[in-house]
Amino acid sequence: MKNTPQSRGITRRGLIGGTIAGSAAAALASNAGAAGIVGAAAVSPGAARHELPKLPWADDALQPYITANTLSFHYGKHHAAYVSKLNASLEGSDAKDMSLKELIVSAAKNEAHKKFFNNAAQAWNHAFYWNSMRPGGGGEPSGKMAEKIAASFGDYSKFKAQFAAAAGGQFGSGWAWLVAGADGKLAIEATANADTPIAHGRKPLVTCDVWEHAYYLDFQNRRPDYVAAFLDHLLNWDFAEKNLG
Numbered sequence: 001m002k003n004t005p006q007s008r009g010i011t012r013r014g015l016i017g018g019t020i021a022g023s024a025a026a027a028l029a030s031n032a033g034a035a036g037i038v039g040a041a042a043v044s045p046g047a048a049r050h051e052l053p054k055l056p057w058a059d060d061a062l063q064p065y066i067t068a069n070t071l072s073f074h075y076g077k078h079h080a081a082y083v084s085k086l087n088a089s090l091e092g093s094d095a096k097d098m099s100l101k102e103l104i105v106s107a108a109k110n111e112a113h114k115k116f117f118n119n120a121a122q123a124w125n126h127a128f129y130w131n132s133m134r135p136g137g138g139g140e141p142s143g144k145m146a147e148k149i150a151a152s153f154g155d156y157s158k159f160k161a162q163f164a165a166a167a168g169g170q171f172g173s174g175w176a177w178l179v180a181g182a183d184g185k186l187a188i189e190a191t192a193n194a195d196t197p198i199a200h201g202r203k204p205l206v207t208c209d210v211w212e213h214a215y216y217l218d219f220q221n222r223r224p225d226y227v228a229a230f231l232d233h234l235l236n237w238d239f240a241e242k243n244l245g
């Protein structure tokens with residue numbers, strides 16, 4: 001069968017999420033991994049059924065910075081594959097009933113669950129990344145996030161420079177994160193490949209995917225331009241504030 005989103009049960013309706021930012025964030029917060037969309041027909045009863053969450057906006061909503069073409073691959077192929085591979089690998093495992101977050105935390109320290117880490121973390125990271133962006137986002141935050149940024153970095157321009165340096169400087173594939181420390185201060189970190197702050201007990205607020213598949217179709221090798229677009233036009237400060245708690 002041709003490997004299209006439709007062939008895996010991901011319809012165009014699934015790609016165009018409409019206004020589900022709240023529900024997607026809620027699903028992330030609870031790490032709900034219940035009823036599956038991906039390959040649901042092929043999943044046997046009792047198998048793990050982690051879900052490919054809907055995008056929180058229409059697939060052309062982030063244009064011209066992130067195009068529907070990029071999303072058709074990044075969401076429709078890459079993210080979908082992490083979820084479907086995870087579900088397949090969990091079949092018959094004692095970890096099949098764990099939430100995505102429980103599985104990531106367990107896989108980071110439990111040798112028996114280590115094999116699930118990459119697909120589980122990538123499934124979680126991507127859902128978090130979609131919610132880290134919104135049309136008309138980016139720029140300086142206001143309110144609580146503005147105060148936190150000023151208290152943690154000095155001012156917004158210093159935050160921006162530090163985030164851009166972390167995202168641009170991550171060698172190879174990975175992620176740049178704004179995280180909240182236990183002391184209430186915000187910090188920036190970069191993680192390699194599938195690694196994620198939640199595996200290490202840290203609290204992420206937003207993330208920028210710096211794997212080439214996130215930007216190559218739109219920016220080719222110009223990762224700094226993609227990161228600048230994320231910071232200036234896409235970053236969802238409301239989501240960051242929600243995650244602060």
Ligand SMILES: [Fe+2]
Binds near residue numbers: 078126209
């Ligand atoms: Fe990605």
